[in-house]
């Protein structure tokens with residue numbers, strides 16, 4: 001089956017065209033700055049042929065239109081007719097308590113997707129725009145929604161319940177949900193495959209560290225706890241999000257700055273985290289460079305990021321009574337040997353010992369970076385959320401059961 005995957009964000013659409021039989025990506029690309037000036041579609045074919053199209057892409061509909069055009073382009077495309085697309089798989093961020101699995105998008109599901117907006121008002125609306133544009137531009141082709149929250153649906157109640165009146169869970173669905181599910185699922189399964197072990201026998205801690213970061217405890221293939229909560233604001237320190245915080249800080253800053261709810265939400269999502277502490281940037285590469293140059297706030301941002309990650313890793317070892325594997329993925333996890341070594345430093349009493357040389361040399365490749373003598377294996381595994389979305393899309397369309 002050949003599946004077009006769509007990841008539609010507020011001003012960008014990422015896509016891949018994947019052959020699920022070979023698990024190969026035939027082409028991939030990104031439309032950036034939708035609705036802002038200087039929109040670009042950058043497209044790369046499996047053979048390395050690249051092109052950039054600068055066109056007036058004013059909204060998500062025209063973005064999808066341009067993506068479909070490039071797929072059948074005589075010089076840069078990979079198919080000669082749009083009928084060669086068997087299905088479209090959409091990354092959808094928040095299912096709330098409306099969907100426990102990936103779904104075929106029919107009229108009823110489409111309506112329910114709008115009901116999910118209240119859970120993630122920043123993320124879900126652009127996701128839905130991608131779905132609407134695809135339904136319109138590819139009539140007769142099946143669309144499947146794959147949610148970030150799905151992998152975490154089996155978290156135990158004591159892990160997802162907040163310390164608030166229970167009625168807010170019963171009546172408003174306020175609980176911890178977790179995100180980055182496709183990524184945590186992919187790297188956990190890939191780790192088991194690489195080690196030649198059955199995932200059901202393993203305790204794995206997966207660290208997805210990018211602009212948004214989350215960490216998950218995977219026991220026997222099931223997510224038993226994860227750091228993001230009702231929204232992607234909870235948990236680790238992130239590029240511009242504060243992560244775990246005393247709610248009292250929110251009241252105090254909102255009151256001193258005279259923020260309304262929307263302004264407070266924007267502040268803690270967009271002006272905090274690494275950016276807020278460093279006063280410089282949300283980009284970890286620049287933070288590392290500035291820290292190296294002796295900038296105190298950059299050094300502090302790096303330390304806070306790594307320290308919080310270390311605390312979560314240790315706590316998930318408590319949750320699972322140990323760990324067999326720790327996996328690093330995402331832009332930071334795959335590339336930053338500094339973050340990996342800082343977050344795992346002085347954990348040898350917990351059975352974690354890095355091979356410093358291998359760690360330093362590892363960038364975005366599947367590698368075991370722990371010392372041979374380390375009881376806990378530490379791995380770097382580049383994530384592949386699009387492959388999970390494509391495989392899920394196939395599974396739903398074929399009516400197969402989830403493993």
Ligand code: ADP
Pocket residue numbers: 209210211212239282283284285286288330331332335336
């Ligand atoms: P997103 O969550 O937007 O998908 P990514 O997974 O692409 O983000 O991760 C982006 C982050 O990865 C940025 O902070 C970037 O600085 C960081 N990153 C990328 N390459 C490196 C590197 N070589 N060293 C340290 N950090 C890196």
